[in-house]
Amino acid sequence: VYSEQYLIERIAAKIPSEKRLPRPISAKNGLLLGIGDDAAVVAGRNSLDWVITCDAFLEGVHFLPEATPADSVGYKSLARATSDIAAMGAVPRFFFLTLAIPANRTGQWFDQFLQGMARAARELDIRLAGGDTTQFSSVAISLTVLGEARRGRTIARSGARPGDLIYVSGPVGRAELGLQLLQSGFGRLPRHRALLRQHFYPRIRGGLGSWLADNRIASAMMDVSDGLSTDLARLCTASRVGARIDAAHIPVPRIPASPAIVRLKLDPLQLALHGGDDYELLITLSPRNVAKLRRAPGFSQLTQIGEITRSKCILLVDSGGSTQSLHPEGWDPFAKPKRK
């Protein structure tokens, strides 16, 4: 068994692929950014580019088959795929749904699934443009989402520079807290429903991403889909830099004080560092751009959590000032099957 990253590297090494092409684009090609980021970029009409991403959402891997309502499967699969478009600074426009379902899911389950996906499509202001539908032994959803960005304004993972400040767009670890409560049987209590919302129906930061792109404020950006520790490591690798993160500044989830939940001994910082599925944006920017952030959509939730360093290590500074290495311990489908 190998890590997802290792498999991706083998795919890119074996199959003729395009990573990044010189700008300006040639008339022969049309690819501005290829494999290795949240999404690829191809040249569009006028001075717009198309941003394209693919995302799988699989029963038993990305969602618990029994515990997940059908409308959440529809909602979340589209929201998380669209988050990759927001994370490039693009505005989502169209999507393609490849849907494989067992014959016994073609009735009521299918209707509720469609309701959830339709709600996400309306909230995200995105339209279905095609896809593929087939029968299968499990529910397997694959989404392709297209977004639009002004030419040259997309924000890749690779632009972070030493001295840049690191922000997250909101609290991380909430979806993981919801999942853990669900798995421990607390999900069915009405007063914990709100805690499951981020797990079942994640909000994505569409407006913020495109605002940062249009105003050329961020140097690098991606969404926190697999956990802060894992995604920050990816951003740093792509940018060939390191980072220093301040544990006390990370917006951690608030754990309900009921005795039964306290007994689970959930650590808010661990949830925030390694929990996936939040779809907040991880943003780096030059200190000279900080003042401009005040006009950003969702400014009140933007939190500076650290800064980019020249040394390629990723360090976590705790509240006492002592420093340790932060290892990527977020979601890897090959390391921990069926974790979420």
Add this chain to the structure above:
Amino acid sequence: VYSEQYLIERIAAKIPSEKRLPRPISAKNGLLLGIGDDAAVVAGRNSLDWVITCDAFLEGVHFLPEATPADSVGYKSLARATSDIAAMGAVPRFFFLTLAIPANRTGQWFDQFLQGMARAARELDIRLAGGDTTQFSSVAISLTVLGEARRGRTIARSGARPGDLIYVSGPVGRAELGLQLLQSGFGRLPRHRALLRQHFYPRIRGGLGSWLADNRIASAMMDVSDGLSTDLARLCTASRVGARIDAAHIPVPRIPASPAIVRLKLDPLQLALHGGDDYELLITLSPRNVAKLRRAPGFSQLTQIGEITRSKCILLVDSGGSTQSLHPEGWDPFAKPKRK
């Protein structure tokens, strides 16, 4: 259990979707052709458009898990997805691979899979631009392919007019013959290997499709992926026309004369009418364009099999001159699970 078509209609009815927008495109949108054809079309740079298709290839549904070599899974999944681009008259450029595999397929199987896909990518002159990789209980592949076409030159399913002639680009039913031999245990004999080639490593008609588009010769086009009877019905529905097909003119597969195979009582015409997976092009064109076909790539294999009619029935005329209705009996994943 419902048909694929019924599910697609429910998806399109429930989820905000775009079918076809007025040309010329507005600056606000960028979609030229949405749900309902082989592929969607969005506006590209200069006077080029991007053509986009999605295609799933699933273990136990689209390929037999035991009998299919890993390199065929890689080759065929990419070839059949790319066929939808050719069927729009576009030139394939980039693809996105969403790959879900069990942990025990990450070794030798994965290497052979990549070899097959790399070979297809080189033959089709197409580059990997991104995707998603994850663990799953079965092999589930989803491909998104982008192709380029000159603005306004893509060929939809909906343009056939009464009096147009109907062509296929080559023999149909060969892949189905290969599959039937495989399922009957004849596949392992070396002298039948060639018969399995179209099933495992289908050739697609890339050059012909884009030539027809560039020269504005075809009125409608699609690939024969689910069987002639099913795909012709789709083309006729999209064009609001009917068709009359001449059984004697359909290029049927030649069945080997060995006694053991003769005993299977395979009917070449039935294989050709209802067998899927051939990826030949189904083309309609005005009689005044016939003379221009001589310069088409693969002209010698182009065969006229009938004509488009105003009456919306699809009729099959046999060699004796008698006429019957031709019903769509090709591949439907919901009607016949695990058939191919």
